[in-house]
Amino acid sequence: MATEPGINMEAKIDARENPFEPYLDALKKVLEDQDPIFMIGIVVSLAVVVITVVFLKYLLSRKTVQSAVLLVGLCDSGKTLLFSRLLSGKFKKTQTSITDSSAPYKAKNERGSSWILIDLPGHDSLRPQYVEKFKSAARAMVFVVDSAIFQKEVRDVAEFLYFLLTDSVVSRNVPSLIVACNKQDITMAKSAKLIRQQLEKEMNTLRVTRSAALSAQDGSAGASVHLGKKGKDFEFSQLPMKVEFLECSARGSKGEDGEADIASLEKSLALL
Amino acid sequence: MLDFFTIFSKGGIVLWCFQGTGVTESFTGPVNALIRSVILQERSGNNSYTHDALSLKYKLDNEFELVFVVGFQKILTLTYVDKFIDDVQLHFRDRYKNELEQKGARTLLSSCFAFEDDFKMLLCEAEESSKARGPTSMRSFNASLKSQKTVKSMIETKGGDKGKEQGGKKNKNAKKEAPAAEPVKGEQAKAPASAQKTVENGNQGLTQEEIIQKKREEFIRKRMWAPAEKPSKSPKPVKEKTKGKEKRVWTLGGNSTKELDYSQCNGNGDHATGVHVLDAQADPGMQLSSMKGDLLAVDYESSEEEEEDVVEKVVVADTSKQIPKRGAYGGMFGMLKGLVGSKSLSQEDMEPVLDKMRDHLIAKNVAAEIASQLCDSVAKKLEGKVMGTFTTVASTVKGALQDSLVQILQPKRRVDILRDVLEARSQRRPFVITFCGVNGVGKSTNLAKISFWLIENGFTVLIAACDTFRAGAVEQLRTHQRRLNSLHPPQDDRGRPVVQLYEKGYGKDAAGIAMEAIAYARNQDFDVVLVDTAGRMQDNTPLMTALAKLIAVNMPDLVLFVGEALVGNEAVDQLVKFNQALADHSISDKPRLIDGIVLTKFDTIDDKVGAAISMTYITGQPIVFVGTGQTYNDLRSLNARAVVGALMKA
Numbered sequence: 001m002a003t004e005p006g007i008n009m010e011a012k013i014d015a016r017e018n019p020f021e022p023y024l025d026a027l028k029k030v031l032e033d034q035d036p037i038f039m040i041g042i043v044v045s046l047a048v049v050v051i052t053v054v055f056l057k058y059l060l061s062r063k064t065v066q067s068a069v070l071l072v073g074l075c076d077s078g079k080t081l082l083f084s085r086l087l088s089g090k091f092k093k094t095q096t097s098i099t100d101s102s103a104p105y106k107a108k109n110e111r112g113s114s115w116i117l118i119d120l121p122g123h124d125s126l127r128p129q130y131v132e133k134f135k136s137a138a139r140a141m142v143f144v145v146d147s148a149i150f151q152k153e154v155r156d157v158a159e160f161l162y163f164l165l166t167d168s169v170v171s172r173n174v175p176s177l178i179v180a181c182n183k184q185d186i187t188m189a190k191s192a193k194l195i196r197q198q199l200e201k202e203m204n205t206l207r208v209t210r211s212a213a214l215s216a217q218d219g220s221a222g223a224s225v226h227l228g229k230k231g232k233d234f235e236f237s238q239l240p241m242k243v244e245f246l247e248c249s250a251r252g253s254k255g256e257d258g259e260a261d262i263a264s265l266e267k268s269l270a271l272l
Numbered sequence: 273m274l275d276f277f278t279i280f281s282k283g284g285i286v287l288w289c290f291q292g293t294g295v296t297e298s299f300t301g302p303v304n305a306l307i308r309s310v311i312l313q314e315r316s317g318n319n320s321y322t323h324d325a326l327s328l329k330y331k332l333d334n335e336f337e338l339v340f341v342v343g344f345q346k347i348l349t350l351t352y353v354d355k356f357i358d359d360v361q362l363h364f365r366d367r368y369k370n371e372l373e374q375k376g377a378r379t380l381l382s383s384c385f386a387f388e389d390d391f392k393m394l395l396c397e398a399e400e401s402s403k404a405r406g407p408t409s410m411r412s413f414n415a416s417l418k419s420q421k422t423v424k425s426m427i428e429t430k431g432g433d434k435g436k437e438q439g440g441k442k443n444k445n446a447k448k449e450a451p452a453a454e455p456v457k458g459e460q461a462k463a464p465a466s467a468q469k470t471v472e473n474g475n476q477g478l479t480q481e482e483i484i485q486k487k488r489e490e491f492i493r494k495r496m497w498a499p500a501e502k503p504s505k506s507p508k509p510v511k512e513k514t515k516g517k518e519k520r521v522w523t524l525g526g527n528s529t530k531e532l533d534y535s536q537c538n539g540n541g542d543h544a545t546g547v548h549v550l551d552a553q554a555d556p557g558m559q560l561s562s563m564k565g566d567l568l569a570v571d572y573e574s575s576e577e578e579e580e581d582v583v584e585k586v587v588v589a590d591t592s593k594q595i596p597k598r599g600a601y602g603g604m605f606g607m608l609k610g611l612v613g614s615k616s617l618s619q620e621d622m623e624p625v626l627d628k629m630r631d632h633l634i635a636k637n638v639a640a641e642i643a644s645q646l647c648d649s650v651a652k653k654l655e656g657k658v659m660g661t662f663t664t665v666a667s668t669v670k671g672a673l674q675d676s677l678v679q680i681l682q683p684k685r686r687v688d689i690l691r692d693v694l695e696a697r698s699q700r701r702p703f704v705i706t707f708c709g710v711n712g713v714g715k716s717t718n719l720a721k722i723s724f725w726l727i728e729n730g731f732t733v734l735i736a737a738c739d740t741f742r743a744g745a746v747e748q749l750r751t752h753q754r755r756l757n758s759l760h761p762p763q764d765d766r767g768r769p770v771v772q773l774y775e776k777g778y779g780k781d782a783a784g785i786a787m788e789a790i791a792y793a794r795n796q797d798f799d800v801v802l803v804d805t806a807g808r809m810q811d812n813t814p815l816m817t818a819l820a821k822l823i824a825v826n827m828p829d830l831v832l833f834v835g836e837a838l839v840g841n842e843a844v845d846q847l848v849k850f851n852q853a854l855a856d857h858s859i860s861d862k863p864r865l866i867d868g869i870v871l872t873k874f875d876t877i878d879d880k881v882g883a884a885i886s887m888t889y890i891t892g893q894p895i896v897f898v899g900t901g902q903t904y905n906d907l908r909s910l911n912a913r914a915v916v917g918a919l920m921k922a
Contacts, residue, residue, distance in 0.1 A: 076304075080283065080284040080285060083377070084285060084381050087377070087378060087381055088378075088381040088382050090381065090382075092285050092286060092381065093280075093286035093289060093300070094280075094284045094285060094286060095278075095280050095284050095286060095300065095303050095304060095307060095339075096284060096304045096307045096308060097282070097283050097284030098282045098283075098284075098307065098311060098312065098339075099282040099283055099337060100283065101281070101283030101284070101285070101377040101380075102377065103377045103378040103381070104378070119283065119284075119377075121284070123308065123312060123684075124682065124683060124684045124685060124686075125312055125679045125680070125682040125683070125684050126312070126679060126682075127682075128682055128912075129675070129678060129679070129682075155686060155688075155691060155695070156685075156686050159686050159688060159691075205691065205694060206691065208690075209688060209690035209691045209694065209729075210688075212690060212728075212729045213688070213690065213909065214725065214897070214907055214908050214909040215908060215909070
């Protein structure tokens with residue numbers, strides 16, 4: 001009987017698949033018992049959940065990518081005018097900013113990369129909360145300094161710069177730092193080199209006084225990040241991030257209708 | 273007439289500006305001063321501000337994040353400015369709605385706002401409307417009501433006077449009890465007319481003249497009717513007078529209780545007198561208006577106000593696009609509607625939440641007027657703001673209040689004592705800190721703590737004992753000096769103690785001691801001089817003068833006001849009076865005011881930390897030190913976020 005070995009073979013194959021068979025059969029039976037629409041519903045919802053999870057992961061990972069350049073500095077240093085010049089090239093009268101302004105900026109390089117330029121208010125009572133809000137999204141910071149009255153303000157400038165550099169988020173993300181010495185159109189403006197030297201000296205002193213400052217009343221101590229190398233005088237080259245000093249003039253030497261002198265700033269921004 | 277008008281975004285870009293003819297100075301300075309002192313210090317409750325010779329009025333548009341500022345000379349009193357700003361705001365919003373609605377600053381930078389023509393038109397309208405309400409021409413004598421009075425009525429005799437008054441009073445009582453249906457109707461007919469007039473004016477300041485005129489007419493009406501009643505009333509009081517002394521009859525002290533039974537004669541007797549009075553009137557037409565005037569001497573104004581309010585509410589409801597049927601939707605639906613979709617905040621929405629927040633702040637020991645000023649400022653900041661989806665009014669208001677509180681507590685200048693001491697050392701002069709405050713707040717204790725912190729950081733300290741009044745003050749400081757020296761033995765190369773005390777005993781002039789101490793410190797190369805003064809109440813004028821003299825003469829680098837965290841509403845009074853005294857008695861035109869605050873006894877309050885807010889709000893100066901105990905180590909700096917967190921905690 002030729003069919004018998006065939007049947008025997010089938011019985012053998014069946015026997016091999018046997019351990020799974022009953023389970024598969026039971027599963028098939030249960031599935032078939034259910035309404036097909038219900039099955040489709042379950043499948044669709046599972047698919048939606050999976051897609052959502054993937055999407056969320058993608059979005060969250062997008063957020064932590066730093067895509068903004070912050071314009072920071074003391075009050076009246078020219079940040080808002082610089083913001084206007086960089087974006088539109090026009091001169092606009094400005095007042096003390098109370099909130100931040102942001103706009104997408106197209107860098108002048110071959111890639112044509114565009115990121116968001118954010119102008120933060122410089123007033124002392126608003127500075128900390130706005131820096132807090134935007135520091136994690138920063139890929140670079142443009143620190144605007146008023147070169148004309150720098151001598152009087154050197155301690156305030158240095159304190160703000162120290163506060164920025166010792167911030168835990170900033171020292172983790174290491175955004176590049178561009179120090180723009182603004183208001184170069186005024187005759188008494190200091191050069192970028194001089195400003196750099198004075199800031200280094202000041203930061204050196206600040207390292208000592210800030211670490212000796214009193215802790216807050218609920219026990220939280222100040223920033224414990226130490227700038228530069230211990231035992232040596234502070235220099236900006238010791239920092240983990242790229243620091244660049246350049247000169248610019250948002251107002252421009254030809255008055256309000258002329259062009260602004262921000263070529264070097266634009267070049268640096270293009271390299272980001 | 274206006275010096276300038278600017279419209280700028282909250283991000284700082286000026287969208288449009290107007291400078292009056294003949295005005296040469298730029299307005300950037302005054303407007304920046306306005307922003308810094310009013311908006312950033314959360315004093316935006318009242319919307320005007322004076323800077324030098326200019327008076328500035330401003331308005332915040334929170335939906336599009338704009339600020340409208342107008343400036344004019346302080347000596348001019350322009351009445352149309354408030355309404356003018358509102359009109360300009362509405363016009364600007366309507367015209368540039370498209371540009372303003374877009375997020376991001378690109379559109380603001382690139383678009384050009386050519387608003388001159390509209391502005392000129394609005395300005396002309398506003399000026400004309402104010403001119404139209406010029407001073408009213410005086411009426412001639414014949415036209416006035418005085419000429420219509422008889423001479424006899426003007427004569428004031430003693431009896432007649434009383435009679436007039438009594439007549440007036442009786443009249444009032446009669447009118448009050450008599451149900452006057454017709455007069456009410458007549459009054460209702462008249463009131464809307466007058467109310468319409470006031471609503472049409474629209475500007476509160478200009479209706480004052482209307483109100484004055486109305487009241488004048490009413491008063492004259494009252495006077496007109498009083499003389500007419502006088503003849504009927506005058507005989508009675510005169511008769512009573514001539515009778516002489518008679519036995520007093522108590523109406524309720526009688527033997528029988530029949531007199532206490534008012535069931536019959538309750539309304540009748542008065543009705544009779546009321547009718548009697550009515551018959552005495554000459555003209556029935558005048559009678560109606562007279563009853564109206566006297567009947568509601570108090571009620572007339574209130575019911576007229578109600579009419580006014582009703583009409584105004586209707587008018588306001590028409591102009592604004594609010595749908596009053598929101599309440600009719602029922603709880604569930606209304607709540608959902610409130611959550612989803614963009615809704616702009618109005619004063620009524622925020623009112624209950626702000627009241628609750630105000631009470632919460634007061635419960636946390638913030639001074640009452642500071643709390644209300646803060647809430648007003650937050651209301652101004654949020655008015656008209658469009659809320660996002662799924663945000664409730666309460667959460668928006670709480671968030672805004674939290675931001676404002678953090679902003680107030682953030683120092684407005686750099687606070688780094690050690691750095692400043694180093695700077696003074698490099699200039700070869702001592703850094704002088706003066707401590708002032710009322711009695712018993714912890715000046716001497718915290719002075720010792722601060723000197724401990726300074727010597728820990730390697731500075732030499734001279735303590736000037738300028739408290740020459742309190743018993744044991746000098747000895748207390750001497751004990752502190754000995755202890756600090758024993759904790760830090762003299763290690764510097766000069767081998768001299770790190771802390772020294774400069775004292776001249778009791779009863780001497782504090783300002784003189786301070787001056788000598790500073791000179792001594794300069795000679796001996798001390799880094800810091802800490803000047804301890806006697807505690808004094810802010811109302812004590814001679815002592816406040818002495819303190820002001822000490823500060824004005826010695827010009828310390830830092831004037832610290834020591835205040836305890838337990839103080840409540842007193843903090844406002846203390847700081848205001850201290851600052852006032854320092855400003856009044858200073859010799860220069862730039863007086864030295866309080867530069868910083870030391871908040872002591874912080875460990876005694878758990879989370880009732882409101883005193884910190886009150887003190888920083890009043891002075892605008894930062895809290896430099898926080899004293900958290902009674903040993904040398906209990907000195908901290910302020911963490912604004914932690915304090916605000918404790919304050920907002922339920």
